[in-house]
């Protein structure tokens with residue numbers, strides 16, 4: 001049985017994500033933490049007749065208890081975008097929120113697997129890693145930026161163009177980071193293979209890179225993706241939990257490349273250069289990242305996209321790292 005703590009559980013992502021986690025029978029304890037409204041969310045969820053027990057923790061003085069015994073900590077705490085904002089505009093508020101939660105993790109459950117959802121993921125993951133380093137408990141195999149939504153979107157958007165594709169069974173490696181042109185879908189490596197024209201490749205790539213903006217615009221000031229994000233984060237958490245019991249599971253995620261220095265060189269040769277963090281498909285296991293899955297050679301179009309991504313990512317990583325140092 002696995003103990004999961006959700007930090008920011010009363011929010012737009014936190015609530016449906018907690019519901020999806022409640023349906024996973026491998027979850028034994030589900031701890032919900034927030035600074036508002038969480039007792040009601042937990043009371044409601046606790047009536048669902050799956051076997052996990054739900055606990056509620058309200059306010060920062062309860063953070064330690066919320067993290068006690070956690071195997072997996074999922075962080076959707078923080079503010080979402082409004083139209084006209086970039087994810088980087090969220091740094092001012094979310095960097096401090098994520099830093100404080102990471103301190104709690106370092107002190108209370110340093111061996112937990114940490115799944116970071118709060119934006120800007122390109123910077124919040126370095127923040128979590130730097131805090132864990134500061135406390136001497138950093139394991140690069142255990143900290144994940146959740147980029148699953150990019151992959152979920154990619155396979156769905158391909159189906160929007162080619163209706164006989166099975167979106168659920170289609171796997172698309174999406175590498176780089178999680179914002180605009182740092183998101184690099186490798187449409188040349190879609191499995192099973194699909195035939196796309198150059199125009200389709202350009203259009204689908206752009207839609208995957210800016211899919212978040214579609215939702216922000218449609219919600220018109222009421223936030224960003226929550227339901228599709230909850231689905232994506234529960235898919236990642238479920239994959240990790242499956243991997244604990246030996247299943248072969250591959251998920252793309254934004255990680256420190258120190259998690260697998262050997263295969264990191266393949267990613268570096270694809271164009272990531274000396275970046276410390278990059279989203280890559282990884283094989284998950286009992287220790288978290290078992291290996292970075294080697295990627296096939298990329299197309300010219302993708303190589304150019306990687307080049308553009310690296311410049312922006314590098315700034316995001318420096319911002320996150322400096323914030324802690």
Ligand SMILES: NC(=O)c1ccc[n+]([C@@H]2O[C@H](COP(=O)([O-])OP(=O)(O)OC[C@H]3O[C@@H](n4cnc5c(N)ncnc54)[C@H](O)[C@@H]3O)[C@@H](O)[C@H]2O)c1
Pocket residue numbers: 007008009010011012013014033034035036076077078079080081090094097116117118119120121146147148149150178223224225226229
């Ligand atoms: N990684 C991704 O693909 C992805 C996708 C969608 C959204 N996001 C990001 O997820 C974050 C949350 O989005 P949302 O729509 O759920 O926002 P929301 O405002 O609906 O919910 C956020 C929750 O976090 C809580 N919170 C704020 N400060 C906290 C703290 N210090 N400790 C604990 N909880 C705290 C709030 O009370 C709220 O309940 C945003 O930063 C958003 O940009 C990421």
Ligand SMILES: O=C(O)C[C@H](O)C(=O)O
Pocket residue numbers: 080081087119149211212213215216224225
């Ligand atoms: O777009 C956002 O701000 C939220 C999220 O990162 C997304 O991709 O939907």
